[in-house]
Amino acid sequence: MAQHAIHLTINSEPHELTVQPNRTLLDVLREDLGLTGTNKSCGTGDCGACTVLMDGLSVNSCLTLAVEADGTDVVTVEGLARERQLHPVQEGFVKHNAIQCGFCSPGMIMAGAALLERNPSPTDEEIRRGLEGNLCRCTGYTKIVDAVRWAAERMNDATPVEDAP
Amino acid sequence: MSEFAVIGKNLPKPDAFGKATGAALYIHDVEVKGMLHARIKRSERPHARIVSIDTSKARELPGVKAVITAADFSTVTPFGFHKDHPPLKGDKVRSYADEIAAVAAISEDIAQAACDLIVVEYEDLEPVFTVADAMKEGAPIIHESKGTNHVEDYDFNHGDVDAAFAEADIVLEDEFELTFVNHCCLGPTCMIAEYDLNENLTLWSPTQIPFLLQRDLAECLGIPATKTKIIQPLIGGAFGKGLDMYAFEPVCCMLSMKAGRPVRLLFNREEEFRYTPTRQPVKGRLKTGAKSDGTLLAREMRVLLDIGAYVSWGVLTPVVGMHTNSSLYRVPNVRYHGEAYYSNNPSSGAMRGYGNPQATFMIETHMDMLAERLGIAPDEVRRRNANRPGDETPSGAKYTTCGLPECIDIIARESGINAERERTDGGPIARGIGMASTLNVAGGARIYRSDGCGAIVKVDDFGKVGLVTGATEIGQGTDLILTQIVAEELGVPFEDVRIVPADTDIKPWDVGCHASRTAFIAGNAARMAAGQARDKIVLHAAKMLEARPEEIDIREGNVFVSGQADRSLPIGKVVRAIHFRGGGSIVTTEAFYDPPNEMTDAGHKGNISATYGFGTQAAAVEVDTETGQVTVKKIWAAHDVGRVLSPIGAEGQVEGGISMGMGYALTEQLIVEEGEVKNPTFLDYRIATSLDMPEIETHFVETIDPEGPFGAKGLGEMGSVPTAPAIANAVFDAIGVRIHSLPITPEKILHALKEKNRSES
Numbered sequence: 001m002a003q004h005a006i007h008l009t010i011n012s013e014p015h016e017l018t019v020q021p022n023r024t025l026l027d028v029l030r031e032d033l034g035l036t037g038t039n040k041s042c043g044t045g046d047c048g049a050c051t052v053l054m055d056g057l058s059v060n061s062c063l064t065l066a067v068e069a070d071g072t073d074v075v076t077v078e079g080l081a082r083e084r085q086l087h088p089v090q091e092g093f094v095k096h097n098a099i100q101c102g103f104c105s106p107g108m109i110m111a112g113a114a115l116l117e118r119n120p121s122p123t124d125e126e127i128r129r130g131l132e133g134n135l136c137r138c139t140g141y142t143k144i145v146d147a148v149r150w151a152a153e154r155m156n157d158a159t160p161v162e163d164a165p
Numbered sequence: 166m167s168e169f170a171v172i173g174k175n176l177p178k179p180d181a182f183g184k185a186t187g188a189a190l191y192i193h194d195v196e197v198k199g200m201l202h203a204r205i206k207r208s209e210r211p212h213a214r215i216v217s218i219d220t221s222k223a224r225e226l227p228g229v230k231a232v233i234t235a236a237d238f239s240t241v242t243p244f245g246f247h248k249d250h251p252p253l254k255g256d257k258v259r260s261y262a263d264e265i266a267a268v269a270a271i272s273e274d275i276a277q278a279a280c281d282l283i284v285v286e287y288e289d290l291e292p293v294f295t296v297a298d299a300m301k302e303g304a305p306i307i308h309e310s311k312g313t314n315h316v317e318d319y320d321f322n323h324g325d326v327d328a329a330f331a332e333a334d335i336v337l338e339d340e341f342e343l344t345f346v347n348h349c350c351l352g353p354t355c356m357i358a359e360y361d362l363n364e365n366l367t368l369w370s371p372t373q374i375p376f377l378l379q380r381d382l383a384e385c386l387g388i389p390a391t392k393t394k395i396i397q398p399l400i401g402g403a404f405g406k407g408l409d410m411y412a413f414e415p416v417c418c419m420l421s422m423k424a425g426r427p428v429r430l431l432f433n434r435e436e437e438f439r440y441t442p443t444r445q446p447v448k449g450r451l452k453t454g455a456k457s458d459g460t461l462l463a464r465e466m467r468v469l470l471d472i473g474a475y476v477s478w479g480v481l482t483p484v485v486g487m488h489t490n491s492s493l494y495r496v497p498n499v500r501y502h503g504e505a506y507y508s509n510n511p512s513s514g515a516m517r518g519y520g521n522p523q524a525t526f527m528i529e530t531h532m533d534m535l536a537e538r539l540g541i542a543p544d545e546v547r548r549r550n551a552n553r554p555g556d557e558t559p560s561g562a563k564y565t566t567c568g569l570p571e572c573i574d575i576i577a578r579e580s581g582i583n584a585e586r587e588r589t590d591g592g593p594i595a596r597g598i599g600m601a602s603t604l605n606v607a608g609g610a611r612i613y614r615s616d617g618c619g620a621i622v623k624v625d626d627f628g629k630v631g632l633v634t635g636a637t638e639i640g641q642g643t644d645l646i647l648t649q650i651v652a653e654e655l656g657v658p659f660e661d662v663r664i665v666p667a668d669t670d671i672k673p674w675d676v677g678c679h680a681s682r683t684a685f686i687a688g689n690a691a692r693m694a695a696g697q698a699r700d701k702i703v704l705h706a707a708k709m710l711e712a713r714p715e716e717i718d719i720r721e722g723n724v725f726v727s728g729q730a731d732r733s734l735p736i737g738k739v740v741r742a743i744h745f746r747g748g749g750s751i752v753t754t755e756a757f758y759d760p761p762n763e764m765t766d767a768g769h770k771g772n773i774s775a776t777y778g779f780g781t782q783a784a785a786v787e788v789d790t791e792t793g794q795v796t797v798k799k800i801w802a803a804h805d806v807g808r809v810l811s812p813i814g815a816e817g818q819v820e821g822g823i824s825m826g827m828g829y830a831l832t833e834q835l836i837v838e839e840g841e842v843k844n845p846t847f848l849d850y851r852i853a854t855s856l857d858m859p860e861i862e863t864h865f866v867e868t869i870d871p872e873g874p875f876g877a878k879g880l881g882e883m884g885s886v887p888t889a890p891a892i893a894n895a896v897f898d899a900i901g902v903r904i905h906s907l908p909i910t911p912e913k914i915l916h917a918l919k920e921k922n923r924s925e926s
Contacts, residue, residue: 036194037187039401041351042434046847049351077187090185094177097813100821101640102184103351103401109185128855135847137349137402138640140820141855143813 006070010035011079019066026050026061029076037077037106041135048134051107051114052076058114060133077106080113088154089113092147100138108134112148121152170720171653172875175813178645179664180399180638192355192369192398193431200357201230203420203430204276205413206266206283207440208258211294211509211840212305213287215257220266223279231269231424232279238419240387244410247316247476249308252385252415257290259307259474260509261841262440264412269420269428292509294840296448296469299506307474307507316476316505319483321491321769323559324498329463333454335538337531341451342906343523345835346444346828348516349852352401353437358418359427366393366418371400373407373637374677375669377613381410386418396668403639404825405515406441408679409477413440438845442514443835444522445482446471451527459539459546463498466490466527470505473512480505481612482520487769489524492558492777493604494532494550499559509840515679517822517882521605522829522889529601529890530903543600543894544577552604552779554868561770564777566878568805568866569602572781575803575864576600580783588899593791596798599894600783601887607807607878608775608870609760610680617759618683619673620690622651622698624752626744628722628737630655630662632694635675636687638664641881642814643683647691649810650874654695655702656719657736673755681778681879684810686758688874693756701752706739761872776870778878780804782823782887785859786895790918793911795831795896797859800888804863807870807878815880816863822884823861824853830889832857834908 001020008015010033019028029035029052038061041049045063052061053075080087089112092098099105108131115122115130122130127148128141136144167173183189220232235241235255243251254263266283270276291305298304299314307314330336357369366388372378375395383390400407417430432440447468454463466487472480483503491499518525536546551573556564577583582598589595609616621633632651636643644664652659675687699719706724707714710732718727725733740752765771785798802819809815832851836843844850869876889907897903902917 030194035187036190039191039193039352041353041401042847044434044846044848046434047351077185081186086185093185094181097175097178097181097642097811097817099178099181099184100642100817101350101352101400101402102180102189103191105184106187128858131855135349135351135852135854137351137404137825137852138821139817140822140824140853140861141858142820142861143817144855 004067006067008069008071009073011075021065021067023066024062025064025066025069028066029061035076035078039103039106041103048111049104049107051110051134053110053114056117058111077109080109087113088151089116089148092151096143096147096150098139098143098147104134104136108136108144112151115148116152116155120156124149169653171649171659172810173812176645176649176659176811178642178814179648180644189399191352191401192371193352195357195369195398197357197359197427200427200429201269201271201424202273202276203267203269203417203428204273204280205264205416206280208261208263208265209285210258210287210289211261212290212292212307213258214290215255215265216286216288218266219284222282223268226275226279226282228271228275229268229279230271230426231420232266233419233423234266237423241415241419242385242387244381244385244415245476246478246480250412250475252412252419260511262511263474264416267416267420269424292840294508294510296471296506296508299508307509314507316472316507317480319487319501319503321487321499321501321560323491326463326465326498326500329498330452330454333462334457335535336452336454337534338450338452339531339905341449341527343447343526344907345446345511345837346516346833347438347835347850348404348406348441350402350404350406353434354432354441355430356414356417357427357429358421360418360421364388364392367396368414368418369396369398370414371403371407372397373403373639373679375637375672376674377677378410379669382415382418385415394668394670397637400639404517405519405679408515408677409442434847435845438835438850439842442477442479443511444516445479445513447523449523449527451531453531453535455535457539459535459541459549461494461496461550464490464496465500466524468503470503471508471510472505473508473510475512477512477514479514484769485520486524488560488562489521489528489604491560492562493525493528493602495552495556510837511842517825518886521882521886525601525603525886526890526907529887530893530905533599533894533897542583544573544582547602548573561772562777563772566776566807566868566870567779568868569779571866572779572803572805573602576781576783576801579862580785580801582783593789595788595790595899597895597897597899598783598785599891599898600781601890601894602781603779603883603886605778605883605886606680606774607778608685608872609682609762610774611762611764613676615759616676616686616762617757618675618687618690619755619757620687620694621673621753621755622694624698624702624736624740626737626741628657628661628735628740630657631665632662632691633665633667633671633673634687634691635673636683637678639678641818642811643687645814646684646810647687650688650692651695653875654692655699657722661722673757681881681883684877685873685879686760688877690756690758692874693758694754697754697756698752702736702739705743706734709734709739709742775872776878778805778880778883780883780887782891784888784891784895786892786899788896788899788914790900793914795909795914797827797892799859800861802861802863802884803866804880804883805866805868806880807873808867808876809865810875810877815865818880819863819884820861823888824858825885826888827857827892828852829907830892831908
């Protein structure tokens with residue numbers, strides 16, 4: 001099978017890769033780059049476990065061919081924390097017990113981060129809508145919504161209600 | 166101020182940090198050097214004799230390292246609860262899941278291509294797809310050596326059921342149908358087997374039963390258990406799926422034996438739906454007799470189970486349904502009869518609730534019907550029959566603590582089920598509220614000779630504490646509550662306690678992660694081991710501080726004389742004093758906790774659990790009478806969990822259970838036609854999404870259990886059990902029709918409304 005050279009940025013680092021045309025971005029992230037934080041659960045775009053950011057938008061990396069990612073800026077869950085600080089969505093997930101088995105969590109966190117980029121002050125309904133493409137079998141989503149709401153408050157520089165003295 | 170430093174606090178789940186950053190390693194992320202990839206050739210028929218298997222073309226494909234069939238392994242024997250399941254099928258196939266051959270290759274694609282080159286010649290046999298057909302005289306026999314498709318009967322009798330029905334003011338009798346359900350773990354099934362040149366077998370597995378798997382695997386493969394080791398990496402959900410050994414596990418090991426290299430077998434989502442075990446489909450009939458004031462007099466449940474092609478531990482689920490029948494509410498006369506049959510359908514296994522969801526759906530539908538027919542409020546009929554502390558039920562269950570009456574009170578009050586409310590939106594939307602309760606074992610369940618769990622605690626020279634537990638973390642938060650228990654018992658900060666990942670070579674024995682037993686059993690074991698470590702430290706610290714041992718306290722990692730803060734030592738300093746001296750010792754302790762419960766007798770009577778959990782839920786729904794669509798607007802839950810060890814952890818268990826219960830109620834159904842799963846995708850098998858899930862209001866009734874660790878009881882399964890009947894009862898409250906089969910689809914609602922309108926007009 002023909003090989004294709006692609007250039008892309010992954011978690012702020014430039015990468016030059018040679019990939020087969022049938023390989024997905026998910027496979028390349030997990031198998032070639034060892035970025036196993038992004039999980040594969042369905043492989044058909046139905047569950048969102050493989051969600052990453054591509055040029056700031058959340059995408060199912062299992063439905064994105066690696067060649068389609070040529071020239072883009074990709075952020076995975078491994079690239080979300082900055083300067084040893086968790087992203088507020090990650091922090092919210094840990095703090096609010098939004099993680100049980102955790103298999104959906106990286107995708108859910110990326111979807112949450114993308115949502116807050118587009119809509120920094122979402123209502124609970126908007127949070128639920130923003131995460132609709134990400135399935136979770138463990139939590140019933142309540143704690144996940146709590147986590148994203150908390151992250152929004154933190155990012156808006158307000159003291160989250162429950163943390164107020 | 167709380168009497169506890171750590172128990173009852175909202176602390177982060179220790180493994181959440183790695184799971185939130187992508188650092189966590191699931192089995193899917195494990196690479197073993199030289200690892201090959203496996204694919205399985207499965208049956209293309211539901212029921213057939215195998216005439217021939219031609220693997221020659223597969224063996225020739227470049228990159229293929231091993232191709233195996235049953236003929237390659239003379240020492241491998243059938244496994245399973247009834248030892249009816251050969252890992253590879255050589256003579257006949259009994260379902261589409263049946264494994265005929267397997268390939269290990271340098272890539273998954275090559276392994277699959279090789280599987281596609283395997284040619285199997287079949288001689289079709291008449292298939293059996295329903296219990297009714299399996300029972301028929303002259304039915305095709307699925308396991309010839311058994312001579313029948315009948316697998317097991319389950320009978321329970323207490324009191325004089327017939328006399329009680331004769332005496333009853335009201336008798337209800339209805340049929341119910343519960344369907345195939347898939348666990349839908351987000352982490353698909355995956356394992357790695359390595360059979361090395363020294364004939365040591367290591368299996369990396371998401372199992373919930375590491376020690377039973379060690380035994381079963383060795384026995385099935387004909388190798389010594391002393392050369393078998395199970396490693397459990399992080400598990401991406403289980404919900405009972407990992408409670409048995411399945412054929413694909415020995416098959417993966419056999420590939421490694423043949424190839425001489427480690428082999429990984431990973432399921433895709435379609436295989437997950439098609440070839441992993443299901444919750445038992447059940448056809449049931451329930452008869453309930455009561456006095457005119459709602460007091461229950463008798464209950465009789467009869468169920469037929471389709472267990473599929475092979476028998477798993479799931480075959481014991483009727484024993485749980487039988488317990489619900491005899492012990493949920495006070496009912497003096499009870500009878501249960503169950504029959505399980507083989508079929509050529511997918512095999513069923515264990516799933517959260519384990520027979521309880523099916524039985525509770527039937528019983529709670531009838532409780533609601535009693536209330537309706539007798540003109541008693543739905544909470545009141547339940548309150549009048551609620552179990553109380555001190556009850557001994559017909560099955561011999563002894564309720565030491567029982568918060569069911571309080572749960573009913575809370576739910577009635579908070580949901581406003583009896584309040585005046587808007588019944589419609591003035592248009593097609595009808596509104597309703599329904600409720601249902603649950604009973605669950607919460608102090609172990611002695612279905613095996615031991616119901617115990619071990620723990621090892623080490624306090625190092627710096628005061629850092631390690632816990633090796635026999636328990637298995639599947640996402641439920643074992644790591645969180647065991648860390649809390651050890652920190653509380655020892656008097657050290659939560660952050661100074663670590664759960665040490667361990668495999669079966671070092672992990673102390675545990676029967677497995679089932680029956681909502683881990684908080685109670687593993688919690689008690691961890692507390693005992695931590696208590697011994699504390700005793701040792703206190704004894705030495707007393708000498709160092711020149712005080713009596715009973716005067717010594719430990720808090721926040723400091724050992725001190727009570728009431729004298731200046732007479733204090735860091736815990737690490739005490740441990741070093743114990744350690745670094747002639748004839749010194751280390752602070753490493755171990756404990757094994759086996760609860761005071763008993764195996765049931767031949768009549769299924771006995772106090773199977775050391776304590777029991779209870780709960781009540783209510784659901785508010787809107788039913789669109791034009792489309793049949795049901796929307797759940799809110800769920801209220803109240804559960805008796807003993808002491809709440811972690812509020813957010815306990816809420817998470819209930820909330821997650823409710824989402825599973827909602828799926829069971831409204832959308833989840835594995836559509837099986839002629840033995841074949843027709844909807845093997847998340848698009849066609851719908852689990853609840855963030856938009857489907859309503860607001861959930863959770864309350865806990867803290868009956869402090871005398872036997873539980875710090876008073877805690879088990880909780881894992883309970884949240885998922887009453888949700889479906891609560892929703893079904895809410896649907897009735899909204900539109901006046903009862904749907905006795907799950908899921909409650911728009912089609913069923915529209916059909917029932919049509920019938921209702923016809924009979925009314």
